[in-house]
Amino acid sequence: MLRSERSTLRRFLALYAFLTLALVLLVSVFYYRSEERIMLLRRKAQVADYAADQIKRLRRLHEHFPRERTYPRDPRFRSAIYDLEHVQIFSTMRNNVVDFRRDIYRHDGVIHFVKLLDSYYLGAKYLFIEIPDDRTWFWTTLGKTALGAGVALFFLALAGLYLARLFLSPMRRSIELLDRFIKDTTHELNTPLMTILANVEGLDPSALDARQRKKLERIDLAARTVSTLYDDLKYVTLESERPARDTEFNLKELIEKRILFFETMFRAKNLELHTDLRPVVIHADRRLIARLVDNLLSNAVKYNRRGGSIEITLRPGELSIRDSGRGIPPEALREIFDRYARFDESEGGFGLGLDIVRRIAQRYGLKLSLDSEPGKGTEVRVMWKDVES
Amino acid sequence: MRRIVFLLLVFIGFGMILSAKTTIFDRNCVSCHRRKGVSLRRTFMNALLIYSGEKNMKAGLKYFLRHPSKETSVMGEEYFRTHRLKAPTTLTDSELDAALDTYWQRYKVIGNLR
Structure with missing residues (x-):
């Protein structure tokens, strides 16, 4: 809900x-x-x-x-x-x-x-x-009143539940409609997206001239953006209820792989990347943590200014991703982790990213903190209890 | 001679003491009721039956004493077969109030039940 x-x-x-x-x-x-x-x-x-x-x-x-x-x-x-x-x-x-x-x-x-x-x-x-x-009448009356009130409250509570459903049904219907649309779209996106990515990866950039290499890079960037979005949609609509396959893995390695995946995007926006990553082993579903990291990185890229910077810090018990973007207005902060909540319409998206981050964080009991200053940037911190500390 | 003067003074002194002890109520009401053989207790209890409270009773009796009539009397019709209606009182307002206060204090029920 x-x-x-x-x-x-x-x-x-x-x-x-x-x-x-x-x-x-x-x-x-x-x-x-x-x-x-x-x-x-x-x-x-x-x-x-x-x-x-x-x-x-x-x-x-x-x-x-x-x-x-x-x-x-x-x-x-x-x-x-x-x-x-x-x-x-x-x-x-x-x-x-x-x-x-x-x-x-x-x-x-x-x-x-x-x-x-x-x-x-x-x-x-x-x-x-x-x-x-x-006072015998008093106790008799009190008993009858309590019984009557209890029965009345029970039926009124049932009526309340029915009314609440009735009351919320238009809102629920709109959300279900949107969910169904996304689900259907996601299903249809898979094959063409995989085809594009496979073909782009199959091309040899050294065999192309500079102009064509640039075009290929753009196609690769667009395909990766759509791929991230596709992964998000797939998680929200199809995989979120799937049981997690938790294993121990090095978070540093995973982050480095995801940075590599986003490299084309960093380059496209001319972003300077600063990383300070220490080896941290965590026990979780690698696929879910990858979604969490991807969404935080994707936001840091999307809402950053051209030529800005991204700082990624990993310490035992804390992951921090800071961007130098436009920041989030204070009034939007309260609902920023809600599904379909979008404070900036200038960038594409469905408003799923931070909802996914919140859901994964909830699943593993991670604490989320979001500090943002309009015009200066945003820092998202993911904290967990480090077993080694 | 001296003895006569002394006895006269003693007699006058006793008279003054006695007159100071008798109230307006005693001088003006008790003497008359006694003469006519009408019990003040009985009139009080009859008045209580009609007027109930102290202020109400005093006001009712005061009006009756100023303007006596068979209709406003607390005595029944039987009483007037053998007695005449009394004449209006000649007492001043303050004297009448004082007499009624004494009457209430002397015959009241409040404080006299056990």
Whole structure:
């Protein structure tokens, strides 16, 4: 999956997850509230009976006050009376935080039922009945809510995946179309390219005059450029999934061979080559490392200025290829390793090179670093853990 | 003679002490209710049934005492079969407030339940 695809998918999934969670949370809150209301309504009928009993007792106390001063108590509930001005007259309640606006509510482990008195016995307008909230309904509701939310999240996640596929399908279709085109083209390129290269190599340059030798050199250069491109396309479309054939080999020798292959290109652009190569043995698929080196060299040639320079340094644990080209703008650096990402349209190519480099580096756990300064050049460093160090 | 003056002064002194201890409520309400045989406790409890809170009750009673009527009285119809409606009070506003404060403090339920 390309980084642009990943980024789009990540944004879509983040938004979808946020909306899904918000929706599930909202529904859960509504469900919880409704269950709480149902529980309170069930308790209300019971507590209203307690209130009726208490009112009778208050009436009796009112009539016998002050001879009788003992506030009526009941083992089934606690209670409190408040006057019209919300001043507490007497209370046996455990929780005296009261709400005069609601008829029944939960607060801090108790249920309060509020009854408005028609006759203000002992001056009481409000009678509060308090019973404990055993919270069994809470745990039942929590269990049901968690189960419901889990099921809803599962189905919403499935819907999310389906939507994500739907959302990304136009982008994926375009990429697949491009991939298929490249695959088909690659297949067709093989025979003519091999024929050109075999024939060019078969010609004896010493038998040609200077003008024809120059022409032959140009044909050779063009054929090698196409050959590099062909190798890249072949890797991307046909060989990337092939199992690697890792062996131990000297990277210095491989680089020197690849430099030789690119020699015509260096010459064509009049590039000065500086190499500082130390023998380094690595364990990898020679063919893949050759692709990596080829792509870095090819970029160093392509984006270099005429008469510029290329410095290749090989040390245990590090390969560095520095060019004196036009450099890469900072805003393009983030996506430079993506497939089809091209920051400079003046040169030919499909934008595959650095994607191939990234994929091979990933395969072997190599670290890539790209430093570029517009107008001065670019340095690509490939680093690995050197077993000998 | 000296003895008579001394006894007179003692008598006046006691009188002053006693009058200072009796409140506006005692002088103007208790004496009248006692004379008419109407329990102040009973009127208080009747007022509580109607007015509930302290401020509301004081305001209701104050209005009734200024403008007495059977409709605004806390006593039932039965009461007026044997008693006449009282005359409007002649106390000033501050005296009436003081009398009602004493009435509330003396008969209130808040703080007297256990």
